Amino acid sequence: MGVAQDKIVVRIDEDLAEIAPGYLENRSKDLEQLPRALVEGNFQVLRTLGHRMKGSGAGYGFDGITEIGRAIEEAAKQEDRAGVEQGIAALASYLSRLEVIYE
Secondary structure: OOOOOOOEEEEEOHHHOOOHHHHHHHHHHHHHHHHHHHHHOOHHHHHHHHHHHHHHHHHHOOHHHHHHHHHHHHHHHOOOHHHHHHHHHHHHHHHHHEEEEEO
């Protein structure tokens, strides 16, 4: 337990420096919405949020968000609560460990 997790370093184009922080802030807001939708059993909202992350992450240079979004979307399609919970945990971990370097 007490072992610090390694940082996830993502290098992205400096042209994205003005918009990437807002994108990441929206993913933090997803972390508020996702658990609420799961508690409500609203798998359509979960699918939509997962789909949005899947489609947008790589465009900003965040391939990890694309993969997490794909996992959440697939779990929501199957109405797999445990799978969605794993995706939410993965997103929280990713965002908390993320270090962005603009080049």
